[in-house]
Amino acid sequence: MPDPDPAPRDLRRDLVRDADDVLIIGAGPAGCAAAHALASAGLRVQLVDRAAFPRRKPCAGGLTMRTVDALPYDISPVVQRVVDGWVLGRGLERAARFPRLGPIVAMTVREELDLFCLERARAAGAEFRVLPAITEITRGAGGWTLRAGGRRYAARWLIGADGANGVSRNMLRKTSHGDALEHGVAAEALVPVRDPARYEMELRLDWVPRGYAWIFPKAAHLNVGVYARAPTRGLKRAVLEFCRQRLGVTLAPREVFGHRVPHGGQRRPHAPGDALLVGDAAGLVDPLFGEGIYYAIKSGQAAARAILEQAAGAPDRFARYRAPLDRDLRGWRRLAAFFDARPAAAFRLFTLPPARRVIMKSTALGWTLGQTMRRLPLLPFVRVPARVGRRVT
Structure with a gap:
């Protein structure tokens, strides 16, 4: 979806004069994406958060190339490392190395990324x-x-961008968005190592039921964690054991941080006049891998586009602009169900050489799951350029 077209500066004349035009609760990637687009178009935007920035935010901090392309500004000042290869394993015994076809993930630390996006907004x-x-x-x-x-x-429009446990979603249950979100859980630790550059990005499937363990190398440490698609006991212990067995590092339990991961989208559709829920507040997270920053940014931009059009007299089209994200998440949900039902077969399929090449090339191109499925016959003929959109190298 393209970025919202700029709105004329004088559209404020038709809006409430004793209030802001838009009130956004939550200053993470979703809220800042919406705020940046709306403020750039001339609306009065009030962005609020319960925390001062920078603040600690549990998150692996890996941005796919489609996420980098979605942002309207360069984030290279907060990128610590660009990854062009990765290892996918099952347990600690079996592993497959994927071919290097171009940058696939920009490694960031969420405290730095979120502060940078807030400053841009x-x-x-x-x-x-x-x-x-x-x-x-x-x-x-x-x-x-x-x-x-x-x-x-007060404001004419409200965007809820403060997560699945945020006040906007919880309080709005009295009026709309009353459906419960599916959610998984994640736990992570920051592991100091002597030479982070010698580590690769790594995912180990089935380290916990319906989930995986990860290693994301940064400039001065490794972000190591475990994600499960359903609530799972002992997740912190699983992180400690993974660090011990895979890295030879012993951590204290207090060094592991856990959080909920809402995923799969909300079942109840957006109705005209509702507050616009975006990002984690709407459950917009890929259930297979727990990746949500891309969907946060794109849903924030979709909310901004819908508001700008309403300000110019158009009807509420937020549901239409969010539909591509919902379709993509349904595809990820089907893949997650396949991994849950047949984990060994799924691992074998995903590590076949043709599958590895499809995954790496489509990721390097910044394609979504839906785009990859539609364009699959053309993929062998598409070259990965040195730069695609706004790219960090």
């Missing part, structure tokens, strides 16, 4: 405010109002 004109405790969200004839710290903040 503010540079575009969005205002940022720390609101530690939002106590009420209400919808009225003129838009939305939230209460925090004894004050009220």
Whole structure:
């Protein structure tokens, strides 16, 4: 989906004058993507978060090339390493090395990435405010109002971008978006090593049921963790054991951080007039691998596009603009079901030489799962250029 077309500066005349045009709860990748697009188009945007930035954010921090391409600005200042190959294994015994056909993942640290994206949104004109405790969200004839710290903040449109456990989704259950999200869990640790450059990006399937362990090398450490598609006990112990067996490193339990991972999208569709939920707040995470930054950015941009068109008099088309993301996630859900039902067969299939080449080439090109399926017959004839879109090298 292309970035929203710029809106005329004078469209503010038709909006509520004693309030912001758009209120965005959550200043992660989804909220900042929406804020950047809306503020760049001239709307008054209030971006709020319960935390000051930079802040600790559990996340492996790997950005696929499609994620890099989705951003309207260069993120190379916060990229610590660019990966062009990886190892996929099952347990610790079996592993397959994938061919190097071009950059596939830009390694970042989320504290740095999120602060960088917030600074870009503010540079575009969005205002940022720390609101530690939002106590009420209400919808009225003129838009939305939230209460925090004894004050009220109003806007014509509301975007909820503060995650599956955030106040926007939980409070909006009283009015809309009442469906429960499916969710998995992840736990991770930052492992200092003498020479991170000698480590490859690595995934080990079935380290836990319906999940995998990972190693993501950064500039000065390894991000090591475990993801499971369903709630799983003992995930922190699984991280500690993986570090011990795979890396020979012993960590303390307090060094492992866990979090929920909503995935697969929400079953209830967006209705006109609803608040616009984006990113993790809408469960927009690939259930197979738990990757959500791409869907956060694209859903934030979809929300911005829908709001800009409504400001110009068009109907609410957010559901239409989010539809490609929902279709892609349904494809990932089917793949996850295949891995769950037949893990050994899935591993054999994905590590066949032709499959390895398809995976690496489509990832280097920045294609989504849906684009890869549609363009599969053409893939052998498509060259991976030195740079595709805004690329970090």
